[in-house]
Amino acid sequence: MTKPKLVLIGCGVVGQGLLEIILRKKLDILVVAISDFKKGSICCSDGLSLTKVLDLLKSGKSLEDYSCVDDCCDGELQKGWDAIETIHKCDADIMAEMTYTDIKTGQPATKHIEEALKKGMHVTTSNKGPAALQYNRLSKLAAENGVKFLIEGTVMSGTPVFNLARECLAECKITEVKGILNGTTNYILTKMEQEGWSYLDALAKAQELGYAEADPTADVGGYDALAKVVILSNVLLGGDISPDDVPCEGISKVSLENVKSAAAEGMRYKLIGSTRREGDKIIASVKPAKLPLSDPLTGVNGANNALTFDTDLMGKITIQGAGAGKIETGYSIFVDILNIIR
């Protein structure tokens, strides 16, 4: 790869975060195509101007209002291709898949990833759907095609999880992974304990701040954390489980009284996703847990996320950082791209 070529499938918040970082850090890469089912689709073999693309999107225009400069790509700027057509016809080495997550079907992202891998493109995604439902199959497909399939952003945005395990804990056997994987529920529990708010008041505030969706079920029901627990199980513990294999309980039954009486005992409620290997089996769960204050996870406040890796050589290693955010998730894709091109 001389100057690597990148295609973006999906260009919402995360995609725009990625483009901003590529510009800011002057990454020597050509973005040859962007396809977004709402924002339109463009492909220029000489590389798109990211400044122009970001300006268009910021002003609410369609990508298809983009125009190349005169001597660019022999006037062959392509418009209107859908995601699959873009993957097939653009000349990219790397695909960044950043469409919306559908945790029930994993589509259309899984299809996009399959097509890109089969074409011999490296793939990075922050989409939890394909990672939770199809990681082992897609990973095998990547290996068969001699390319990488990286998913740093699927858990804790750009806070290092998979890169940490692979690069910094190399050859350590990870026996258990346990953490706070959802910022919205951690914000709610933190406010209940620290401010004495009721569950419903804390939820309303989380919605007001944009942490929680209008329908908060994915967060408060534990389903977002569940998808991440499945990904951690299959990627870090060599498991082959699906979301249906994991008992999942959210925080909606945790009352202010529960939180207060835990605090009086020197304990703290957290929504914990955990997975460990016992022989051939993976034992995973998502549920509220009352932890002693000596547990590093109790020090994780607000919308932060954290994960404790239990390892054979290094004992317990805990990493804490952002769990979401435009630049933070954009960075997860960026760091995967660096990993691919270096």
Place this chain on the structure above:
Amino acid sequence: MTKPKLVLIGCGVVGQGLLEIILRKKLDILVVAISDFKKGSICCSDGLSLTKVLDLLKSGKSLEDYSCVDDCCDGELQKGWDAIETIHKCDADIMAEMTYTDIKTGQPATKHIEEALKKGMHVTTSNKGPAALQYNRLSKLAAENGVKFLIEGTVMSGTPVFNLARECLAECKITEVKGILNGTTNYILTKMEQEGWSYLDALAKAQELGYAEADPTADVGGYDALAKVVILSNVLLGGDISPDDVPCEGISKVSLENVKSAAAEGMRYKLIGSTRREGDKIIASVKPAKLPLSDPLTGVNGANNALTFDTDLMGKITIQGAGAGKIETGYSIFVDILNIIR
């Protein structure tokens, strides 16, 4: 490098931890020489039996009681070389420097590292002396000789610090690093707060457990943390400072009353090493600080260490783990070796 060759200079606790990990993880490497100023020195160009070496050391014997099998190295097993002679005459690609730390002079480790780098060997060390006093010079010497100079174990043993910054936060600009860098003092402060022990009682218990030396000055005076702050400044912030540039205050003046009244305010005392860049200047210090419980560093209990990186793209990332230990520090050398040979 086909089968890489390793020489150990210093084979105390950390060196033996490293050898145990190499055996356990079946790393495909030849340990061709070991030189320890107390335990003797051996060199076999066909590679030493690590099991035999560990058995000798465990039974308190000299390395020079080692014997090769008949057809090994044409009967050319060498004994009695000092460190410098070993570096010059052994045929290693990588040196692991694990002699004792002298934080005033950095010797004899600095000399060992210079000689190895000049000979074109990659170097990994857990020795804080050369890293705190000579990092920039040695790093330049390594670059001039086309080899690596890695120091993961100098801060927080094998808990990822420099590898985390290089591999997992690549292209992030680190603006500040702040943390709990000494396990002994953190143990003492934790026990004062949680058990109500006096400073002297907690220190005595730390000594009983082997956390603190008979002369605890390096720990409680903050000098161990100071060396680490200098290393972090020069390696992660591009500084060029020495220990004399950093104001340093230990924990001996922190009374039980201070700790109790902080707790009553919802605060907690920690010995904090910190460094940040302001324009051309590095602002670094080691001192006890009263932190709000919302700071992730307050969740670090007992002999654990932790570090918060403040970055332009990812905001704050905190990593917590072991700060010392035979296997944990041995692993820091092991992971540096993996980095060199992969």
